[in-house]
Amino acid sequence: MESVFEIIAEPNRRAILSLLASSQQSVGEIERRLRMPQPTVSKHLRVLRDAGFVQSTVDAQRRLYHLKPEPFQEVEMWLAQFRRFWSAHLDALERHLDRIDQPIQKKNKTRAPHRPNRERDKGEGK
Amino acid sequence: MESVFEIIAEPNRRAILSLLASSQQSVGEIERRLRMPQPTVSKHLRVLRDAGFVQSTVDAQRRLYHLKPEPFQEVEMWLAQFRRFWSAHLDALERHLDRIDQPIQKKNKTRAPHRPNRERDKGEGK
DNA sequence: CACGTATATGCCTATCGTAGTATATACAGA
DNA sequence: TCTGTATATACTACGATAGGCATATACGTG
Numbered sequence: 626m627e628s629v630f631e632i633i634a635e636p637n638r639r640a641i642l643s644l645l646a647s648s649q650q651s652v653g654e655i656e657r658r659l660r661m662p663q664p665t666v667s668k669h670l671r672v673l674r675d676a677g678f679v680q681s682t683v684d685a686q687r688r689l690y691h692l693k694p695e696p697f698q699e700v701e702m703w704l705a706q707f708r709r710f711w712s713a714h715l716d717a718l719e720r721h722l723d724r725i726d727q728p729i730q731k732k733n734k735t736r737a738p739h740r741p742n743r744e745r746d747k748g749e750g751k
Numbered sequence: 752m753e754s755v756f757e758i759i760a761e762p763n764r765r766a767i768l769s770l771l772a773s774s775q776q777s778v779g780e781i782e783r784r785l786r787m788p789q790p791t792v793s794k795h796l797r798v799l800r801d802a803g804f805v806q807s808t809v810d811a812q813r814r815l816y817h818l819k820p821e822p823f824q825e826v827e828m829w830l831a832q833f834r835r836f837w838s839a840h841l842d843a844l845e846r847h848l849d850r851i852d853q854p855i856q857k858k859n860k861t862r863a864p865h866r867p868n869r870e871r872d873k874g875e876g877k
Numbered sequence: 878c879a880c881g882t883a884t885a886t887g888c889c890t891a892t893c894g895t896a897g898t899a900t901a902t903a904c905a906g907a
Numbered sequence: 908t909c910t911g912t913a914t915a916t917a918c919t920a921c922g923a924t925a926g927g928c929a930t931a932t933a934c935g936t937g
Contacts (some may be wrong), residue, residue: 626924634760635925639829646832652884665926667885686883694837697830701837703765704826706772711820711827751917752894778914791896793915812904812913856902 636668637661640677642692645679649691679749755822758802763787764795771805775817
């Protein structure tokens with residue numbers, strides 16, 4: 626269970642991650658919402674914790690699990706090398722995302738948006 | 752081998768995909784560059800092809816494999832739900848990416864760059 | 878301290894996926 | 908058509924992992 630990719634290959638783990646994306650949850654809450662046996666939940670959480678996807682805080686005898694960003698960034702960075710292949714196909718996806726995330730006019734001086742390599746785009750690209 | 756995540760969980764397959772990201776390759780080229788036995792390459796390519804990650808074109812007795820975008824988009828869309836968790840941590844990553852990819856001044860009207868949800872960024876965000 | 882709740886772990890088994898090896902198929906050229 | 912090259916597939920064995928079940932540990936409360 627070395628790479629982040631093997632971690633997210635398991636459907637139940639992805640379900641847990643998606644659930645935690647909404648907010649932190651205790652083991653029992655995960656168990657109930659996902660209709661999963663408790664040992665299964667605990668074992669998957671163990672894997673996720675070891676891989677750095679989640680972290681737990683103690684609340685009496687409960688453990689509240691919440692997401693950690695680093696492993697997702699790792700997936701993101703791997704994915705980045707393929708971005709230029711979507712350029713043609715990406716517009717549809719972006720229209721979708723733009724409907725979720727309000728457009729930012731400029732102001733991207735604070736943080737330049739995350740974009741694929743595009744050596745054209747303006748004769749500037751080397 | 753149902754999901755795209757299981758497909759990319761295999762390190763050799765990720766290597767093949769990364770290689771194909773530079774340009775299309777024949778089976779023999781992949782075999783030589785990755786130092787992988789030919790049946791292994793063919794079998795992984797079979798899996799990748801069935802999953803829609805790659806497609807082959809015939810060139811005499813060679814088969815040239817190239818990437819297809821759809822499955823990557825699927826990973827991307829799954830990843831999207833976690834984007835807001837990086838917001839705080841993303842700046843470091845972006846400074847890194849900005850060192851690789853030259854900043855684009857504006858001109859992002861052609862295609863709005865792909866960005867995470869960030870409801871702040873300027874009082875504008877909703 | 879006994880009991881109930883919450884979570885983690887250990888053991889066993891079944892399943893699945895990969896590598897390895899051999900072999901089959903397809904094509905090109907002499 | 909024979910030969911060499913390129914790629915795909917079949918078969919086997921092995922290793923890893925997830926699930927099920929039982930049990931252990933931890934904590935809180937009466």
